Structure formats: C-alpha cells, structure tokens
Amino acid sequence: MKLFTAAIALMMFGSTMAAAPVMQKRENVDATRINLKIRRLQLVDQLLPVLMTPAQLKAILPAVEKARQQEVDLEARELRELKAIEVDLDKELKAAIEKGILPSDEIDAKLAKLTEVFKLGRQVLVGSNVNAILTAMKANLSEGQLKAAAGSLNPLILNPNADPAAMSQDDKLRAWIQLVLLDRAVYDLLVEMSLKKD
Numbered sequence: 001m002k003l004f005t006a007a008i009a010l011m012m013f014g015s016t017m018a019a020a021p022v023m024q025k026r027e028n029v030d031a032t033r034i035n036l037k038i039r040r041l042q043l044v045d046q047l048l049p050v051l052m053t054p055a056q057l058k059a060i061l062p063a064v065e066k067a068r069q070q071e072v073d074l075e076a077r078e079l080r081e082l083k084a085i086e087v088d089l090d091k092e093l094k095a096a097i098e099k100g101i102l103p104s105d106e107i108d109a110k111l112a113k114l115t116e117v118f119k120l121g122r123q124v125l126v127g128s129n130v131n132a133i134l135t136a137m138k139a140n141l142s143e144g145q146l147k148a149a150a151g152s153l154n155p156l157i158l159n160p161n162a163d164p165a166a167m168s169q170d171d172k173l174r175a176w177i178q179l180v181l182l183d184r185a186v187y188d189l190l191v192e193m194s195l196k197k198d
Helices: 002-011 015-019 029-050 054-084 086-099 105-140 143-151 169-181 186-194
Strands: none
Touching (some): 029 169, 054 105, 054 186, 086 105, 143 169, 169 186
C-alpha cells in the first residue's frame, strides 16, 4: 500500500500521467484540444477582470516565461531521476508478475525518497517563481489591478485550511499567481493578449 501511495505521488510530476494514469496507445487529440480551450476560457475569466493592458502584459511576460522554463528544466531533472530507477522497477515488476513476489522494502524506500525530493523541489521552485512574478506585477500594475487579482479567486482552492480573512493582499496575490499565471496554458494566452492593440 505504501508503494501505491508513493507511485500516485510520483504521477503528479508528469502531466500526461497525472491526466491519464491508464496508458493509452495514442493520445485523444480531440479531447486534448477541447480541454485546452476550456482551460483557456477559465484563465481568461481570471485575467480579464484585472484589466491588464498589452504593455503591462509584455512587462510581466518575462517573469512568467522564466518560470515556465524553470519548470521545464525541473521536469527534465525529475525524468533523469525516474530513468535512473527504471531498471529496478522492471526487476520488481517481473518478480511480482512471474513469481508473485511483493515489491521490496528497498524499492518502496527509493520511491518514498524520490517523492519527497520531487515535492520539496517543486515547493521551492513555485515559491521562487511566485515571488518573482509578484514583484513584476507590483512594478507594472496599479493598486486597483492588484486588488482585482487578489479578490478574483477563492484562496481556499489552493489551501482549504487557509483563513481568507487573515490573509494579506500579497498572500491572495500569491495564490492567484500560482493558480493562474503559473498554469501551463497561460503563457500563450498572455502572449496573444499582449499583441492586442490598445
């Protein structure tokens, strides 16, 4: 059971696995395209009330782009770590399927450690990227725009145990940035919106 918990935790680090744990021979292109359109609409619903001008969008785009690249780099490092244990996984699977041997404590410990390393790496990266984007927003958006962003999303989505009444505007902005500006689908959308004529 511990092995199963670790495996589920590791799945969240690969978007394909997280979206579709059942391995499919080929991706359903139509479903992916339509789901992306749904997500883009959800993001637009969060972005438009902030009333960012194309110039403001262009000013915050570098911070968003940098965050996006850092996430890609982190995923590449995580993939290298996963590939490093693939031979061990194959051996464990073979023994389990052919001989009915339960997965070993050793592989369980490896997966638990990897899960913790991945989780910590993600937390550090997200915190750093959120702060960098917050700095860019504060340098380029008006107080009214920042207030609109902070108030447009229920922070309990990110942390069900949070007390919104006790949260500062910056805390709410951090939640908004994490859920909106760090979304994988937002960068291209921001670029398109930034090219719109004033």
